[in-house]
Amino acid sequence: xxxxxGDTAYWMAFAGLCCVHLGFYKEFKKLxxxxxxxxxxxxxxxxxxxxxxxxxxxxxxxxxxxLVRKMDNYGIKNSLRVTIGKNEENKKLILxxxxxxxx
Numbered sequence: 001x002x003x004x005x006g007d008t009a010y011w012m013a014f015a016g017l018c019c020v021h022l023g024f025y026k027e028f029k030k031l032x033x034x035x036x037x038x039x040x041x042x043x044x045x046x047x048x049x050x051x052x053x054x055x056x057x058x059x060x061x062x063x064x065x066x067l068v069r070k071m072d073n074y075g076i077k078n079s080l081r082v083t084i085g086k087n088e089e090n091k092k093l094i095l096x097x098x099x100x101x102x103x
Contacts (some may be wrong), residue, residue: 048081054078
């Protein structure tokens with residue numbers, strides 16, 4: 001089913017997702033982590049600018065109970081896919097990334 005302009009629930013969910021993305025974009029920019037602009041429930045984050053290895057970050061996040069997807073298998077080097085979660089989960093991710101990157 002296509003979502004039309006009259007589908008209020010869809011547009012409210014979309015607006016909420018955009019707000020979450022804006023929060024992530026701001027935090028990633030502070031951490032000097034590159035990310036894509038996304039209209040989905042996930043973001044790709046790249047660690048080249050901060051000179052960190054995504055495989056190491058993947059293991060550290062997994063050890064903290066934060067599951068993300070490695071992107072090397074898809075030809076996207078040194079990057080992880082992060083799914084937008086609940087507010088407290090998103091905060092946990094940002095806090096752990098700050099520790100891993102030493103910010």
